[in-house]
Each structure stands twice: as structure tokens, then as C-alpha cells.
Amino acid sequence: MALLNILQYPDPRLHTVAKPVTEVDERVRRIVADMFETMYSAKGVGLAATQVDIHERIIVVDTSEQRDQPMVLINPEIVQRSSDCKEWEEGCLSLPGIYDKVTRPDRIRVRALDARGESFEIEGDGLLSVCVQHEMDHLDGKVFVDHLSALKRNRIRARMRKRQREAEAA
Numbered sequence: 565m566a567l568l569n570i571l572q573y574p575d576p577r578l579h580t581v582a583k584p585v586t587e588v589d590e591r592v593r594r595i596v597a598d599m600f601e602t603m604y605s606a607k608g609v610g611l612a613a614t615q616v617d618i619h620e621r622i623i624v625v626d627t628s629e630q631r632d633q634p635m636v637l638i639n640p641e642i643v644q645r646s647s648d649c650k651e652w653e654e655g656c657l658s659l660p661g662i663y664d665k666v667t668r669p670d671r672i673r674v675r676a677l678d679a680r681g682e683s684f685e686i687e688g689d690g691l692l693s694v695c696v697q698h699e700m701d702h703l704d705g706k707v708f709v710d711h712l713s714a715l716k717r718n719r720i721r722a723r724m725r726k727r728q729r730e731a732e733a734a
């Protein structure tokens with residue numbers, strides 16, 4: 565297994581739309597294993613392949629308290645969403661230390677392939693629902709700050725650029 569580099573906002577590669585996985589084979593399972601290692605090491609609850617510069621529709625999630633319920637979703641599709649929405653404070657491993665509120669459907673039902681290429685469905689609300697929707701946005705080239713006002717997004721982009729300049733100078 566390997567730790568992968570997580571792209572940092574405003575890297576333009578974060579806006580790439582990922583392609584569907586055509587075959588769930590050993591190559592895909594290796595990507596999944598590396599993504600889990602990277603997500604757990606960064607203490608995240610989810611990770612999309614886009615964030616590690618792999619533009620295929622793969623996400624990994626573990627929202628359990630014990631960090632012992634890994635879930636992989638390949639080619640995920642939302643098949644049902646509640647009409648009631650909820651506001652949640654979101655974070656992102658591509659924008660460390662930046663948090664803001666985003667409103668999304670409270671409950672979703674998602675169909676995806678697992679690591680053996682078998683189709684399954686999950687339904688959830690709370691952090692699981694928020695996290696899966698946030699990761700699916702990544703696969704469509706969307707970052708959570710794209711849900712915020714242009715003013716907030718520009719401030720965050722400037723803050724991230726300043727941080728990167730300082731890191732390069734150090």
C-alpha cells in the first residue's frame with residue numbers, strides 16, 4: 565500500500581470530472597487500498613479519487629467512531645434524496661483547517677459497486693449522507709467552497725494561496 569499526495573485547493577485538477585470505472589479489477593482494488601491508507605492517515609472520514617489526482621469514479625468513506633467500517637463506492641449514483649435539507653459544517657482534506665456550512669438533502673439512497681464489482685445500495689442521513697454527497701461532488705469536479713458565495717470562496721482561495729507561498733518559502 566502507499567500514501568498518496570492529496571491535491572490542495574485551488575489546484576485546477578480538483579475541477580476535473582472523473583470517468584466511470586469500466587472494470588473493477590486488481591488495479592482498481594490497489595487504488596482503493598491506497599485511498600483508505602491515505603484517508604486514515606490524514607484522519608479524514610472520506611476521500612474521493614479526484615483528490616489524489618486519479619480521475620475515476622471511486623470514493624472511500626468511514627464515518628464510524630471506531631474507524632472500523634470502511635466503505636468503498638465505485639460509480640456511485642444517488643437514486644433517492646429527501647426533499648428536506650440540512651445545514652452541516654463541512655471540512656475537506658484539500659482545504660485543511662477551512663470549515664463552512666453547506667446545505668444538502670438530509671437523507672440519500674446511493675447505488676454503487678463494491679470492491680468486487682457487485683452492485684449494492686445504502687441509505688443514510690447525518691454525517692454519512694453529508695460525506696457521500698461531498699465526495700460525489702469531488703467526482704464531478706466540485707469542491708465544497710463552490711457551494712459558498714463568491715466573496716467567501718475568493719477569500720478562501722487567497723488564504724490557501726498565501727499558505728502555499730509561505731510553505732514554499734520555508
Ligand code: K1U
Pocket residue numbers: 607608609610611612653654655656657658694695698699
Ligand atoms: O473529502 C474530504 O476531503 C474528506 C472530508 C469529508 C467530510 C467531512 C465532513 C463533512 C463533509 C465532508 C473530511 O474528512 S474533512 C476532515 C475530518 O476529518 C472530519 C470532519 C468532520 C467530522 C469528522 C471528521
Ligand code: ZN
Pocket residue numbers: 655656657658698702708
Ligand atoms: Zn473534500
